[in-house]
Amino acid sequence: MGLIVPAGSGDHADPTYESVSPNWVTTRLDFLANWSRANSLWSMPFGTACCAIEFMATAASRYDISRFGMERMSFSPRQADLLICAGRLPFKLAPVIRRIWDQMPQPKWSISMGACASSGGIFDTYSMVQGIDTIIPVDVYVPGCPPRPEGLLYAIMLLQKKIRGESLADPTLRVEHMVGPDGLFRRPEEIDEVSEPFGNSVHQTRSA
Amino acid sequence: MTAPVGLPDDAAASVAAVRERFPSGVVRSHVVNHQTVLQVTPGEAHAILAFLQQQPAHRFDYLTDLTCVEYRDAERQFEVVYQLRSLARRVDLRVKIGLDSDGPLEVRTVTDLWMGAEWLEREAWDMFGVVFAGHGDLRRILMWETYSEGHPLRKSFPLRGHWSRAEQTRQALNANPEAHYSMEELSISEAYRELPKDMQERLAESGRGSLP
Amino acid sequence: MLQSYVPIVLLLIFVVANAVLILVASGLLSSYRPTAVKLAAYESGMPVIGDARERFSVKFYLVAMLFIIFDIETIYMIPWAVAFQQMRSMGGVLFLEMLTFVLILAVGYIYIWKRGALQWD
Numbered sequence: 001m002g003l004i005v006p007a008g009s010g011d012h013a014d015p016t017y018e019s020v021s022p023n024w025v026t027t028r029l030d031f032l033a034n035w036s037r038a039n040s041l042w043s044m045p046f047g048t049a050c051c052a053i054e055f056m057a058t059a060a061s062r063y064d065i066s067r068f069g070m071e072r073m074s075f076s077p078r079q080a081d082l083l084i085c086a087g088r089l090p091f092k093l094a095p096v097i098r099r100i101w102d103q104m105p106q107p108k109w110s111i112s113m114g115a116c117a118s119s120g121g122i123f124d125t126y127s128m129v130q131g132i133d134t135i136i137p138v139d140v141y142v143p144g145c146p147p148r149p150e151g152l153l154y155a156i157m158l159l160q161k162k163i164r165g166e167s168l169a170d171p172t173l174r175v176e177h178m179v180g181p182d183g184l185f186r187r188p189e190e191i192d193e194v195s196e197p198f199g200n201s202v203h204q205t206r207s208a
Numbered sequence: 209m210t211a212p213v214g215l216p217d218d219a220a221a222s223v224a225a226v227r228e229r230f231p232s233g234v235v236r237s238h239v240v241n242h243q244t245v246l247q248v249t250p251g252e253a254h255a256i257l258a259f260l261q262q263q264p265a266h267r268f269d270y271l272t273d274l275t276c277v278e279y280r281d282a283e284r285q286f287e288v289v290y291q292l293r294s295l296a297r298r299v300d301l302r303v304k305i306g307l308d309s310d311g312p313l314e315v316r317t318v319t320d321l322w323m324g325a326e327w328l329e330r331e332a333w334d335m336f337g338v339v340f341a342g343h344g345d346l347r348r349i350l351m352w353e354t355y356s357e358g359h360p361l362r363k364s365f366p367l368r369g370h371w372s373r374a375e376q377t378r379q380a381l382n383a384n385p386e387a388h389y390s391m392e393e394l395s396i397s398e399a400y401r402e403l404p405k406d407m408q409e410r411l412a413e414s415g416r417g418s419l420p
Numbered sequence: 421m422l423q424s425y426v427p428i429v430l431l432l433i434f435v436v437a438n439a440v441l442i443l444v445a446s447g448l449l450s451s452y453r454p455t456a457v458k459l460a461a462y463e464s465g466m467p468v469i470g471d472a473r474e475r476f477s478v479k480f481y482l483v484a485m486l487f488i489i490f491d492i493e494t495i496y497m498i499p500w501a502v503a504f505q506q507m508r509s510m511g512g513v514l515f516l517e518m519l520t521f522v523l524i525l526a527v528g529y530i531y532i533w534k535r536g537a538l539q540w541d
Contacts, residue, residue, distance in 0.1 A: 033449055076462060091380035092352050096465030098381060102457040103465075106450075126360050126369035126376070127351070134377050174451035176458075183382045188374030195373035384467065 022169070030167050037081070037107060038163040039069045041156070044080035044104070046097060049087030051114035054146040063149035068156055077104040082159070083136070088116030089129040098179065101136040106174045109163070111155055112138045115145045120195070130195035135185055137177050215265065219244035219301045222266045222294075230256050235306065245302045247287075253305045254316040260292060260301070261321050268292035268301060271318070274328035276336040278309060278363050285309040288338060290318070307338075309363075317342040335361040352383045482537055493525050 045055055059065050059073070074080035077100045089097060101110070112132050115121035118141040120130035129135060139162060142155040166173055179185050216222070223237045223246050233252030238245055248256050260268045272291040279285060290303040305315055317340040318325045329340040330349040337359035340346060347353055351360070357376070358365050369376055461468045497518065504514050532538060 029449070078462060091376060092350075092383075094377065094380040095383060099457060099467075100465045102455060103460070103462055105458065106453050125367055126357065126365070129377070129380070130373055134373075135381065168449060174453060176453045176455055178455060179381060183378045184374065185377075185381070188372070188378075191374040191377055192372050197368075 022167075026167075026169065030169075031164075033168055034164045034166055038160040041068070041070050041082045041109075041159075042072055042074045042080050043070055043082040043084050043111075044074050044077055044100070045084050045086060046100065047084075047086040048089060048093065049116065051086035051117070051146045054149060055084060055086045055113065055152065058149040058152045063153065065153065065156065068153070068160070070156065077101075080104055081108050083108065083110040084113055085110065085117040085132050085136075086113040088114075088121060088123055089132055089135075090127050091129055092127070094129055094135050097132065098135050098185070102176075102178070106176070109139045109159055110136055111140045111142060111152075111159060113142045113152060113155070114147055115143060118143065121145060124197055124201050130191075133186075134191045134194065215267070215297050217297055217299060219299050222260060222268070222299070222301060225263070225266065226256055226259065229259060243300065243302060245304060247304045247306060250305050250307060250315055253303070254318065257290065257292075257303060257318055258321055260303070266294065267296055268294045268299075270295050271322035271324050271328070272300070274318070274325055274332060276332050276338055276361075278336070278361070280363060286313065286336075288315055288332065312339075313337055314339040314341055316340070317344075319343060335359060337362065352380075354383055355379075479540060486532065486537065489528075490525070493522070496521070 045052065047055055057063060059071065065071060070082075077083070081104070083097075083101060083104060085097065101108075110132075112118045116123060116128070117132050118138075120128050122145070124130070132138060133141075140155045140159045142151055144151050147155075177185070184191070220239075223244060226246065226248075227234050227237070230248075230252050233248050233256050235247040235249060237247065246256075260266050270293040272293050273289075274291070275289050277287045277289060279287075284306065286307045286309045288305040288307065290305075292301045292303060293299070294301075307313055307315070313336070315338065317329060319329065319340075320342070326343070326345070327349060329338075329343055330346060332338045333340065333343075333346050334348040334350050348355055357369050357371055357379070360369075371379075500514070500518055504511065504518075507514065
């Protein structure tokens, strides 16, 4: 997937399960772990802008993410397992979200809520990160400016489906994807490619 | 809605007084959309602003904003704009200093007149590269301290920046947000010596701020 | 007689087993991936400056110590009250004994009052 993973970051499964072949017990154990993880996601709302207001609306009584077990938000990354980046991210805030992501213990997932967090949105400028997936790994992207609460709920349901499909013995999960030695999280070519202007932005003349 | 008795309640009186006192310092003045604009030379700008602030007849004691404009116009290239307000007279006045884009962008600071100009001038430095002589703490405020790509709101600065997105991301991830904290951002007890005298006395009397 | 303790013992066993099971299960099923940044203190995403070892006012310690002393005095009064009720015939003597105890501590109380230990500022 092109993610930079420095050597020795622990990309092996938990030793308990490495040598056990999948059977009824391990699948039931997986089901139990995934069920409890998916239905009790404690989200860390990294709300920066307008999408944070929609997130608050989703958490409020009409759209109610308490139905999904998520009413308990954690504003400390230590107790969170889901980082929801709701809103645009300036470059100045990039090291902050990176550090907060790093300080979340495994298992952790992330949702990129809204157009700005997914791709930079309307802010194709010198100061905005063009998608937080250039900085942290993202599991689900939610389009919209801002997304409807139903859209965010659908993203949460998709994430729950993803979690239910996981396995405790999977060696590719629960790996800490750190920032590489060159100071970047993804390869430079990839960052440039996903940050290319598209749509009407290609007609702008005042750009580098 | 009129000013207190004895004070003129429009900006034209202030402009006229400035013209009389600083005949060589005023380039032009005009009224646009009921707003009075006074263009002054860089050399006499500080004296004119001090006159406007300190004279009891004018008393522009509130600096609403301080910003810059860069035009794509050979005759009128760059301006530093001061938006003044007289709270007692309820009068607004805009003072502009015209500069050349290719010359040195330097004006004298007005932090000695209005303390609020401290951050406003930092923003003008950050976005436009205008040096405010005598400021004392001129560093970036909107972009991070070690940002070296340029001054973003200049016309020569492209919208997406000079560097590639990968390079910008790398610079951003490696910028240390805390490299240059100022004294009051660190802790109040360490800043005790920098506080004004009356505040020091008040803290010493109440016993808070000192350890037993 | 001993039979009435059986539910308590069962509850105790169940509680201990539950706690052990939870800790062992989460230890086995969890993934522990420590990194340097993860182990650093949390300061809203900023690098950590300083440590949290601030100096405290010593008055907290003083107040806690005084509380303990007078609280224990109060605790001593409770079994004394039970004994007083059961030995009504010696009521006067018992009362004088407790009065002496309280007066000794009252001397100490007046001392700390005059020394200013009860003033916060």
